[in-house]
Amino acid sequence: MQYWLFKSEPSSWSWQQQLERGEQGEEWDGVRNYQARNHMRAMAIGDRGFFYHSQKDKAIVGLVEVIATAHPDSTTEDERWECVDIRALASLPTPVTLEVCKLDPRLAGMVLVSNPRLSVQPVTAEEYTVICELGGLTSQST
């Protein structure tokens, strides 16, 4: 099992919208960056990820699960771009802000901190555990 982070502007696709999609989830389409696409190609069904709101919130707000491996992005004819499907698993009772990630020495090495522009990022198992703890997720919900 690998862990990831999906970054989105709430104005284009918000956690609320993701929650409303429920079990059927949603394509993580629109990615036009090779690094981000390569991360999606590396994903397996059942991988967990965080949902991050950029701009106003600047916080990790939800937990998601990969439910479909990389397939062509339906929003473009360009064969280079692929995406996975994800579904919402749980909201974080306490959103973990970018500021908190920067300040916590266990999270200071996150890609979110070193390269905030990358839209799909890998998260280490340790970072995953720390964020779940800070976010107030119980072990049964993760």
Next chain:
DNA sequence: GCCAACGTTGGC
């Protein structure tokens, strides 16, 4: 709203 950082494009 600004600007730094980064990725992509295109001319050479």
Next chain:
DNA sequence: GCCAACGTTGGC
């Protein structure tokens, strides 16, 4: 294949 120019992103 290099690199300057440009566009976009996202934190501040």
